[in-house]
Amino acid sequence: MDLGIKKKKVIVTASSKGIGFAIAKRFLEEGAEVIISSHDEYNLIKAYEKLKPLGKVDYIKADLTKAEDVERLIDEGYRRLSGLDVLAYVTGSPKPGNLFELGNEDWLNAFNLLLMSAVVAVREAGKRMKEGGRIILSTSMTLKQPIDNLDLSNVVRLSLAGLIRVASRELGPKGITVNGIMPGWTLTDRVDQLVKDRARREGRSEQDVLNDIVKDVPLKRIGKPEEVANVVLFLASNLATYVNGALIPVDGGILRCIL
Template identity: 45%
Template sequence: MYLGISRKSVLVTAASKGIGRAIAEEFVSEGAKVAICSRNKEHLLKTSDEIKNKFGVEVLWCVCDLSKRKDIENTINAVNNEFNGIDILVNNCGGPPRGNFLDFEEEDWQSAIDQVFLSAVTATKLVVPNMMEKEWGRIINITSISVKQPVDSLILSNAVRTGLTGLAKSLSNELGKYNITVNNVAPGYTLTNRLYELAVSRAKEMNTSHEEVLSEIAKGIPMNRLAAPEEIAATVVFLASMKASYITGCTIPVDGGYIKGL
């Protein structure tokens, strides 16, 4: 399928590892100009080197803590300067910590809101005017199955990501007439560092191994396995493509059938 994004410029946030990195690689493989950002310079350098070795292409990287507005502004400015605008914005972020309601204080909620919600608000606000001028754009937020079916002991994620889902739907109403689509991709359990760390933490509580925890999770998924990050990435790149020109305001779960609702 011809996706038609080979000359498009893309920023994938929180993309030195895991799902974000897989998304960046998928865009590179489609010939797009790709920028990535995250907090840790060493992670970014390693990732950009590995992408160069694999595809023979440079990605632009920027150190950016998504909970800091100034960092986001600097990143978007740097990408705009290098690529002359951003056609496709993928708002990914680090996941909030695991825990239940009484585990968290107000500052924990604020930090989850900054990282998950306000980071996407800020980045989106900075790229939309240029997309409106060009009358083309794609905004894709990486959320979670937790927006459709809350995940036990992930109360920060369960609560805050639904705000982003509402924002995307509202924005899709505002921006459709400019040929800008806004969608969410909601990953299910995906084999990354984040899932590994969550499994280690749950294993300690249950006095078992993280392998056992992951195997139990897989048993509860109709596809009977965890996702590979590349499977999330393929959906994101499709939504960003010319072929997805009439899909907007949607949340697409990529979860192996995990969500039980219709």
């Protein structure tokens, strides 16, 4: 099936590893031209080397906590690709912690990493995109259901739901769609970090914590990054021309809320 992805010009943020890397890989497999990005040049080059055999890929180093880096990433990406059809926005992870463990600086960093970067990326991409452009923001299931001791994600990420709604209304008249996905537990370094943190807090083994997480997922397993990437691909494809302002869970059914 032709998804309409071939030759699309795509920027994927936070894509040296994990979910972002899987998204970049899927786009390349479908024949898109992709710019990957992260704030660690070593990881970025490693990812670039792995992706290079799949198609036309390039990389730009940018720190998502710095608005000027995000502006430069979108501008330079747009110029290197000679256009921009899709922005697949992913971020790095905020550190775990609760109200009494996190300091003011942590909250401000999370604001820059999780919200400000998204605002700047959406604005700069929206300015440059033409009709048919697609913006997809990868957030988290914490938008619907907080996870204990992940307060930065539980609180700051919620604003992404507002951003998606606002941007879908403001860019819709230009023929650009803005949607989001909410990944649940997905097999990446992030899960290792969270399992270790929970095991330490609760004095349990990591395996025990992992078993509990899996038990809670109706599909009885943790998701694969490619399974998240496939939904991003769908939202960028010509199968999703009338989907705008949506926030789709990709979580194996773990969310208990009905709406």
